[in-house]
């Protein structure tokens with residue numbers, strides 16, 4: 001076998017699972033190639049090229065190729081035929097609907113897709129219908145009209161907000177086609193089985209990073225091409241009996257909500273807007289009073305303080321899902337919602353964060369909750385109580401190093417399957433106390449960020465979009481959508497071999 005790839009590997013065989021083959025093509029041999037090495041004495045040689053996924057460090061994937069030569073044309077064609085049939089049998093996508101957000105992140109969505117992703121899709125003979133969005137919610141509305149059954153998957157090129165839009169379009173379409181009213185918090189929602197692919201071109205891209213292990217357009221394109229499938233929990237958010245939003249990454253009140261609200265006005269800054277608003281919000285140091293009630297997730301077998309986190313083929317996700325469907329079979333939704341007790345916590349918080357996944361991203365490689373699971377039917381509810389700026393800074397910095405960010409007296413974390421929140425202000429309003437003074441006082445505080453008193457209320461940051469109300473009811477739906485991903489792979493052996501052989505190369 002004549003290896004055309006990186007010389008440092010030709011001392012050992014490279015093993016490629018057929019599920020990671022991208023394409024097989026007959027190789028047109030030009031005159032020059034024919035006269036290489038020991039082949040020139042042969043009659044007209046025949047060759048075929050296999051394009052496959054090469055795994056580099058930090059979960060980065062690249063497309064590599066290897067050419068096989070043989071003298072017997074029939075044998076050559078048999079190999080090509082056999083490999084093509086093998087590829088046909090796998091769940092690789094053939095037809096994709098692609099939405100590009102030219103506006104998100106550094107506004108590079110279109111060029112990222114055309115330069116890095118489209119060539120790989122055509123190599124894998126995937127046909128695509130590409131829509132470049134012209135306004136917000138263009139993709140979401142479009143998904144209610146397209147003939148969705150014609151596609152093997154939907155790809156969004158953008159950040160978490162763009163994924164959220166496509167997800168809302170697909171889930172909304174599924175419920176509409178099944179006659180389910182999303183406004184009923186207890187409605188038995190219909191699962192969405194068409195896979196969604198994310199090409200990262202946004203500002204935070206934490207969904208892509210947390211489900212693939214890296215924010216890299218080529219890596220994500222290859223996960224789509226090989227036809228990976230990763231189920232993902234989705235939280236539904238309601239306000240009384242009105243549907244607000246779905247969330248898969250972060251539902252944040254207080255710190256992350258204020259950052260988002262402040263940064264929305266500064267989209268022209270691109271991803272930097274979060275650092276600028278982050279600093280401003282950190283200095284204003286506002287806390288919020290409210291009441292949280294939640295149902296612990298009894299069905300899960302993991303805990304937020306676990307040392308090992310969610311990895312490809314995660315046992316905790318599988319076991320938790322089994323126990324949840326077991327519970328469901330035995331006593332149905334009715335029992336589960338009413339019987340289990342609700343824990344109630346009142347207090348003053350700097351941040352209330354509910355995450356369905358680790359929320360790992362380039363800013364925080366281990367994420368807001370490192371041991372959160374992608375598909376265990378639970379969310380991690382992190383409560384950061386009022387504390388000093390110094391302590392809050394120590395807490396934030398631990399998101400960027402290996403120290404345990406939950407090991408503070410003012411931080412509590414619970415694994416929940418549903419929770420509700422009401423801010424003290426709305427509770428007071430309900431008790432119709434004349435809050436003229438409060439509103440004016442609140443306004444006074446908003447204009448003078450120096451003070452850190454309790455102002456009116458914050459906004460909820462739902463996957464990077466603000467919610468209209470602060471009083472919400474949240475429920476986690478287990479493995480509700482599917483991504484073209486496989487979770488974060490363990491540091492595989494050939495990665496170690498890669499580092500080993502490259503060290504040899506240096507010596």
Ligand SMILES: CCCCCCCCCCCCC/C=C/[C@@H](O)[C@H](COP(=O)(O)O)NC(=O)CCCCCCCCCCCCCCC
Pocket residue numbers: 159160161162202203204205206249250256259260274275278279282359361363364367368393396397399400461462463464465
């Ligand atoms: C001093 C170092 C502090 C480092 C703190 C790192 C915490 C980073 C946690 C990241 C949470 C990610 C949750 C992701 C949510 C996304 O869905 C969502 C939308 O994403 P999209 O823009 O791609 O559509 N992104 C966001 O809402 C942005 C979250 C905010 C990002 C982190 C803000 C940086 C905080 C800077 C604090 C500065 C304090 C320094 C004081 C001296």
Ligand SMILES: Nc1ncnc2c1ncn2[C@@H]1O[C@H](COP(=O)(O)OP(=O)(O)O)[C@@H](O)[C@H]1O
Pocket residue numbers: 100101102103104105106132133134135136137138157158159160161162163165201202203204205464465
């Ligand atoms: N063509 C467009 N013009 C304006 N806004 C858009 C467009 N396409 C998508 N959006 C909106 O932009 C928001 C942010 O998109 P996203 O890709 O998450 O960028 P970022 O990561 O910078 O937030 C989403 O809420 C989406 O609805």
Ligand SMILES: [Ca+2]
Pocket residue numbers: 233355356357372373374375376377378379
């Ligand atoms: Ca989860």
